Amino acid sequence: MRKYILWRTAFRSIFKNKRRSFLTMVGIIIGIAAVITIVALGNGFKRNILSETTGADESGQTKYINIKYNDFDNLVKDDSGISQTDKNMVANLPEVKTVSYYKAMKKDSNPSIDFYDKNTKLTMTVQPTKKTDLSLLNGRQLNSADNDGLNKVVVLDEVVAKQIFGSKEAALNQGFDLKGQVFTVVGVSANTSGAISPQNYEPLAFFPKKTYTHYLGKKEDHSVLAITFNAKNNDAAAMNKVVKQLNLNGESRLQGEYQNYDPTSEIKQLGSMLDNLTLFISAVAAISLFIAGVGVMNMMYISVSERTKEIGIRRALGANARSIKLQFLFEGIVLTISGGIIGYILGILIAYGASFALPFSVRPDLMTVLISIGTSVLIGVCFSYLPASAAAKKELIDILK
Numbered sequence: 001m002r003k004y005i006l007w008r009t010a011f012r013s014i015f016k017n018k019r020r021s022f023l024t025m026v027g028i029i030i031g032i033a034a035v036i037t038i039v040a041l042g043n044g045f046k047r048n049i050l051s052e053t054t055g056a057d058e059s060g061q062t063k064y065i066n067i068k069y070n071d072f073d074n075l076v077k078d079d080s081g082i083s084q085t086d087k088n089m090v091a092n093l094p095e096v097k098t099v100s101y102y103k104a105m106k107k108d109s110n111p112s113i114d115f116y117d118k119n120t121k122l123t124m125t126v127q128p129t130k131k132t133d134l135s136l137l138n139g140r141q142l143n144s145a146d147n148d149g150l151n152k153v154v155v156l157d158e159v160v161a162k163q164i165f166g167s168k169e170a171a172l173n174q175g176f177d178l179k180g181q182v183f184t185v186v187g188v189s190a191n192t193s194g195a196i197s198p199q200n201y202e203p204l205a206f207f208p209k210k211t212y213t214h215y216l217g218k219k220e221d222h223s224v225l226a227i228t229f230n231a232k233n234n235d236a237a238a239m240n241k242v243v244k245q246l247n248l249n250g251e252s253r254l255q256g257e258y259q260n261y262d263p264t265s266e267i268k269q270l271g272s273m274l275d276n277l278t279l280f281i282s283a284v285a286a287i288s289l290f291i292a293g294v295g296v297m298n299m300m301y302i303s304v305s306e307r308t309k310e311i312g313i314r315r316a317l318g319a320n321a322r323s324i325k326l327q328f329l330f331e332g333i334v335l336t337i338s339g340g341i342i343g344y345i346l347g348i349l350i351a352y353g354a355s356f357a358l359p360f361s362v363r364p365d366l367m368t369v370l371i372s373i374g375t376s377v378l379i380g381v382c383f384s385y386l387p388a389s390a391a392a393k394k395e396l397i398d399i400l401k
Contacts, residue, residue, distance in 0.1 A: 006326055010334040013303070024299045025339035027292025028379065032343025032372050033350065034285040039371060040351035040362050042278030046271060048360035063239050064102060065090075065225045065246065069256035081222035082258075083251045093245065095229050095238035102224035124160055124203040128212040130359075132189075138168045139187030147208040152215065155187035155206040163203070181215045183207070209359070224261060289375065292339075293383040300332050300387035311394055325392035332384025333377060340376025344369065 014021045067082065082101075091099045132142040132155055139155070146153050154176055156164075161171035168188040176183045191204065207216070229238045239260055246258035304311075311324060348364055355362040 006330045007334070009327060010330040013331050014335055014338070017303075020299060021335060024295050025335060025342070027288065027295050028336055028339030028376065029343040029346060031286065031289035031292050032340050032375065033347035034288065035282050035375070036344050036347025036368050036372055037351045037354075038282050038285055039278060039368055040348060040364070041354060041358075042274065042281070043365065043367075044351070044355060044358075044360040044362040046274040046278070049270070049274065061228060063227045063229070063235060064261040065227065065239075065243060065258055066223055066261040067252050067256045068259050081252075082225050086246060086250045086252070087225060089245065089249065090225060090227065090242055093238075093242060095233045095241060097228045097230045099225055099227050101222050102226045124205045126212065126216075127204060127206050128209040129206060130209055132187075132206050134187070134189040134206070137188045137190055139172050139185070141187060142206060142208055147210050150211050150214050151208060152181065152183045152211060153186045153208065154183040155189055156185055157189050157191045157204040159191050160203045160205060161185070161188045179216060183211075286375075289379060293379045296332055296336060296379065297383040297387060299335075300328060300384050301390070303331070304328060304387050304391040307391075308394065311391055315394075321392040324394075325388045328388035328391050329381065329384050332388070333380035336376040336380035336383075337373065340372045343376075344372035347372075 065082070087099055087101070090096055129142065130147045131144050134141065134155065136155075137158060142153065142155055145151070156171060156176070158168055161168045164176070165171035165174055165185075171185045171188055174185050176185050189204075189206070191202075227239070227242065229235050243258050243260060247253055250258055252258070314324065348362075348368070351362045
């Protein structure tokens with residue numbers, strides 16, 4: 001039997017019993033949606049964690065050097081790390097294009113930052129966010145466009161505004177200088193720190209998350225040098241030369257050994273751990289798919305039983321056992337694929353909706369598509385095979401009886 005006839009017959013059979021087919025698909029839809037939601041959120045969480053815990057360049061164009069100290073005492077000294085003299089020595093090598101201290105993300109979730117001018121010294125708690133929904137006293141909220149565009153804007157609470165600018169009205173549209181970066185004050189909010197008295201207020205500053213990360217969220221790690229080489233040089237040979245030069249003349253050569261350091265291996269290890277966690281949770285959620293598969297098998301057995309006369313007529317007209325088996329097998333596959341597609345769309349929508357309340361974004365990817373389609377086909381084949389085989393084994397004589 002031609003394949004397109006099998007597909008057409010399968011769709012007709014499913015739509016002939018719409019209610020029963022839909023109720024059977026519900027289990028597939030829920031199972032696939034649960035798995036896709038978990039995988040999509042897991043991938044978004046992984047991207048967010050990796051971007052916030054390391055500033056390493058995964059392309060391999062940037063190379064890194066650190067010091068392996070001989071003992072722990074040298075590691076914890078205040079002046080431990082690669083000195084500015086060592087950095088300048090590396091920069092003067094002809095093979096080196098750029099050299100800088102490695103910049104890593106700050107790990108604290110709500111970091112504090114100090115503001116100084118000739119009249120004011122103030123320590124504020126910083127709250128990076130995609131957008132704000134604050135009780136404003138003046139100005140506007142931060143929005144997604146500020147975040148995506150890396151706009152240098154800030155919303156200050158009333159405590160900060162009054163201490164620095166004198167009043168909430170005077171603060172609006174003023175330049176706010178932090179660590180050499182000037183941010184425009186676009187709003188002033190009521191203080192939301194939850195303090196019970198004015199003396200205990202916690203000064204707050206709200207920045208677009210990506211803006212804060214780009215301009216203020218990274219700190220120099222003096223224990224690691226980040227180096228790029230001129231295009232004409234072999235990176236491995238040039239790196240060996242830099243390491244050798246530092247071990248011969250570096251200021252910390254007596255305390256330890258300068259060595260090639262690969263932070264991307266840590267990225268891959270962390271990514272692998274997060275992938276395994278997502279896989280485990282997805283496997284638990286996938287148990288529902290087994291139950292849904294049993295429901296598919298039950299429906300297919302009922303369908304075979306109800307269509308005994310149809311099977312007999314087809315056998316009498318010359319249909320062989322293989323074509324009978326394929327007909328029912330295709331019906332099971334069409335049923336589960338339909339449920340899988342609906343489940344995929346539902347899962348992505350749930351994950352996308354959840355991302356609005358989470359500090360990371362969710363986007364569809366090829367892996368989730370393959371998971372939904374592949375799982376649906378697998379369930380269709382596995383749980384429709386026995387009913388399809390039972391239909392194929394029916395003998396014409398037995399049917400006529």
